[in-house]
Amino acid sequence: MHHPWLAVFLLATVHTTSAIADESQNVFNINVLRGGQSINDESSEKWYKFNSTIKRVAVIGAGPAGLQAAATFTQHNFTVRLFERAPGPGGNWLYSEEVPVREPYPDAPAIEERWIPEELPASEYYNDGDEGLTLDTRWREHWQPRSIWNTLHTNSPAVITELPDVPYPPDHSWVISAHTIGAHVRAYASIHNLNANDNSSVHSYSTRVEKLSKKSDGNGWTLTLKHLKKLEEPDRLKATWWIEDFDAVFVAPGPYTSPHVPEIDGLLQWSKARDVDDPSRFSVYHSRVYRRPERYRGKNVLVVGVGTSGSEIARDIAPVANKVYASHKEYADWDTLHPFQRRSFRRFPQETEFLPQISHFEPLSSLDGGIKDGKIVLVNGTIILATGYKRSNPFHLSVLNETFGIDSLPPPSDVFTGPALKYVHWTGHFIPDPTLAFSTIRPWTAGQYQYYGQAKVWEGTAHLPNEAEMWAQYNSTRYTFFRGLFGTGPSEAIVRQYVTWLNNESLENGGRLVGPWPVQNREVFSFYASQEWEKDYITKENFTSFENIPDHQWTQQDIWDISVLEDEFW
Numbered sequence: 001m002h003h004p005w006l007a008v009f010l011l012a013t014v015h016t017t018s019a020i021a022d023e024s025q026n027v028f029n030i031n032v033l034r035g036g037q038s039i040n041d042e043s044s045e046k047w048y049k050f051n052s053t054i055k056r057v058a059v060i061g062a063g064p065a066g067l068q069a070a071a072t073f074t075q076h077n078f079t080v081r082l083f084e085r086a087p088g089p090g091g092n093w094l095y096s097e098e099v100p101v102r103e104p105y106p107d108a109p110a111i112e113e114r115w116i117p118e119e120l121p122a123s124e125y126y127n128d129g130d131e132g133l134t135l136d137t138r139w140r141e142h143w144q145p146r147s148i149w150n151t152l153h154t155n156s157p158a159v160i161t162e163l164p165d166v167p168y169p170p171d172h173s174w175v176i177s178a179h180t181i182g183a184h185v186r187a188y189a190s191i192h193n194l195n196a197n198d199n200s201s202v203h204s205y206s207t208r209v210e211k212l213s214k215k216s217d218g219n220g221w222t223l224t225l226k227h228l229k230k231l232e233e234p235d236r237l238k239a240t241w242w243i244e245d246f247d248a249v250f251v252a253p254g255p256y257t258s259p260h261v262p263e264i265d266g267l268l269q270w271s272k273a274r275d276v277d278d279p280s281r282f283s284v285y286h287s288r289v290y291r292r293p294e295r296y297r298g299k300n301v302l303v304v305g306v307g308t309s310g311s312e313i314a315r316d317i318a319p320v321a322n323k324v325y326a327s328h329k330e331y332a333d334w335d336t337l338h339p340f341q342r343r344s345f346r347r348f349p350q351e352t353e354f355l356p357q358i359s360h361f362e363p364l365s366s367l368d369g370g371i372k373d374g375k376i377v378l379v380n381g382t383i384i385l386a387t388g389y390k391r392s393n394p395f396h397l398s399v400l401n402e403t404f405g406i407d408s409l410p411p412p413s414d415v416f417t418g419p420a421l422k423y424v425h426w427t428g429h430f431i432p433d434p435t436l437a438f439s440t441i442r443p444w445t446a447g448q449y450q451y452y453g454q455a456k457v458w459e460g461t462a463h464l465p466n467e468a469e470m471w472a473q474y475n476s477t478r479y480t481f482f483r484g485l486f487g488t489g490p491s492e493a494i495v496r497q498y499v500t501w502l503n504n505e506s507l508e509n510g511g512r513l514v515g516p517w518p519v520q521n522r523e524v525f526s527f528y529a530s531q532e533w534e535k536d537y538i539t540k541e542n543f544t545s546f547e548n549i550p551d552h553q554w555t556q557q558d559i560w561d562i563s564v565l566e567d568e569f570w
């Protein structure tokens, strides 16, 4: 039987292969764009050479990735500026009762053009109701409150969700609540003088990077920034736009910024229906606005999507809801599901009634305040779309499209499909211009190696290979499929790769040495994965087999199976 999930899997595999072929083509194009310098000319130099010294570095995003990067770059004596659209540090882990502005119906592309005044710097004052927007809507649109809810706990053990320098107490729980992890990330920010109340010229909170562009002289980058401030008496908002120039930029805006709203016939009309009990609310929301179960008391709740958000929100609301339904796509059979998907199914509360994928919603006029999928009618019902997120890399795309004139594909439809950032070396450096770097590996675990490496490259105590070699590594399976679940072969391999590279460079050019992940963390993680995810999910084999297999024997499928569920965004 042709199965939709299987189709996604196959498409992704085929797509990866063709993307590599296309990219080889673009290697050539990029070199033409760079003034006719051919790959052969460049390979005469062993290392990549920067045109000028790097002093000023911008960091976009104050989540686990951006905070570590900002702290590391500061330690390496760069003049650092950290820009974060939220009013404080934490990234995904900054809990708030405020919720994001409601997602668009129908779904909209993840990339939006932002309005920027023609002359900068500029300021504007907004009163409530200006241009039809409340101050509250403007504020939330600017900082975009996060997707976490009050009772959320990590689905990863503390040993792999911990920042350096701020260990959890020795008797901490197996998994951690969103509030604890938020405090943990804030503690990290504080000891590095990066918290919102620290007096420092480094951070700029409530400041959204609107645009990243190459400076007109070709050296460095210009960031267009927008700061939003709440003013009292009278209640107003003040927006200020300005630009700042940098020699290098590190980009870590996080993956889960754009909700995915599925295309289901009739959903658009249903999205306009108001909640029967509270007409200020709608009947359909994406899971990212979920905070607490109370408003689902006595209701019939349809959860669409059975990933982690679906199962965990269902567990939260089941004790108060009248009935919980969960709609899932058609899956071939239990054994073909990934262990994470099986875990989500298992974690749904027992009383959940599972439904097949919704093909359409009946027109509202055919019902009396109910929600219908052709089989059930939900009276006093409400829908939670736990249908995941779209990948959005606005700064990466704008650089490709506007700066280098390369038409890039739009971002893949969700975070788990499609290639990761294009033209980015395994060190996170953007190959056409390595003064730009991205967070491309799991910030909690391997991030510290990546940011240290970027600092060393920019200060000159580590080298990137020449451009031809960077492209060769980029196009080789050996380097491309480096990621994997912590504790498995590919993630061990990337850590090893970093440790070897960083230590070799430090021994030759100066700098501290780094060690591999502590073996006890591997053991704790292994035990956790077997208990919490699936028995034998991590076996002794996972730790050791990979390094014994020659790279030409790494099949796409092997790699996909182990890497798809933990990449840089988890």
Ligand SMILES: Cc1cc2nc3c(=O)[nH]c(=O)nc-3n(C[C@H](O)[C@H](O)[C@H](O)COP(=O)(O)OP(=O)(O)OC[C@H]3O[C@@H](n4cnc5c(N)ncnc54)[C@H](O)[C@@H]3O)c2cc1C
Pocket (backbone or CB within 6 Å): 060, 061, 062, 063, 064, 065, 066, 083, 084, 085, 086, 090, 091, 092, 093, 143, 147, 148, 153, 154, 155, 156, 160, 161, 207, 208, 209, 210, 252, 253, 254, 255, 256, 309, 439, 443, 444, 569, 570
């Ligand atoms: C509901 C949910 C639950 C999760 N649970 C887990 C879990 O249990 N375990 C786990 O390991 N991971 C989990 N994750 C994944 C989570 O993304 C990572 O743990 C981690 O937060 C990623 O760190 P980051 O710094 O890369 O991105 P983020 O934490 O997302 O931080 C990115 C920051 O960049 C800022 N930013 C974005 N655009 C701009 C801009 N234009 N200008 C200025 N600032 C900008 C954002 O405001 C944000 O603060 C979960 C994600 C979600 C959505």
Ligand SMILES: NC(=O)c1ccc[n+]([C@@H]2O[C@H](COP(=O)([O-])OP(=O)(O)OC[C@H]3O[C@@H](n4cnc5c(N)ncnc54)[C@H](OP(=O)(O)O)[C@@H]3O)[C@@H](O)[C@H]2O)c1
Pocket (backbone or CB within 6 Å): 005, 152, 153, 154, 155, 156, 262, 263, 264, 287, 304, 305, 306, 307, 308, 309, 310, 312, 327, 328, 329, 357, 358, 386, 387, 388, 389, 414, 569, 570
């Ligand atoms: N710590 C926690 O407890 C916690 C809680 C929430 C989220 N998270 C993390 O946050 C990230 C995002 O998780 P998520 O659950 O929000 O997104 P997700 O993992 O992408 O899951 C979305 C689910 O919706 C399904 N779906 C999409 N369209 C659908 C449709 N029309 N009908 C039925 N199902 C549909 C998808 O099915 P297919 O996959 O088959 O397309 C998928 O199962 C993950 O990394 C997760 O681990 C963690």
